[in-house]
Amino acid sequence: SQYDMTLSCLQKALHLAEDEVAAEIMYNIGQVGIGIGDLGLAYQSLKVAISINPKHGEAYNNLGVLELRKGNPKAARENFEMSRRLSPETFEPFFNGALFAFKVGDFQQSYALVKECKSIYENHTDTDELLQKLEKYLA
DSSP states (O other): OHOOOHHHHHHHHHHHHHHHHHHHHHHHHHHHHHHHOHHHHHHHHHHHHHOTTTTTTTHHHHHHHHHHHHHHHHHHHHHHHHHHHTTTTTHHHHHHHHHHHHHHOOHHHHHHHHHHHHHOOOOOOHHHHHHHHHHHHOO
16 A cells, blocks of 8 residues: 555665654654554654654644543643644644643633634634634633
């Protein structure tokens, strides 16, 4: 399959890679794992990416999503927070943190994160929808 070929290519690249590139390759293997529904592969790959490069913000964000799926809200929140600190230029950890805060009823935190998200990526449809929901709750 295409995923098998992709993983094979990523494994070959990993053998030749320096540490910084190795972290990115492990992150990409995690993305493949998410894409094929192998959340164990995804989780382990993201953990390895972070162990190689502890400043890999996107890996923390995706790990937060996986922690949420595993029913670990505290770990999810911590990963989203770390991702926001390490990658303040990316909107995903702000959106994911806002959505998480909304789901646990922390509407003020959710609103603050939605505003940050919109300042990074103004036309994100999901952020707009969450903002509309928040405005109803906070009105």
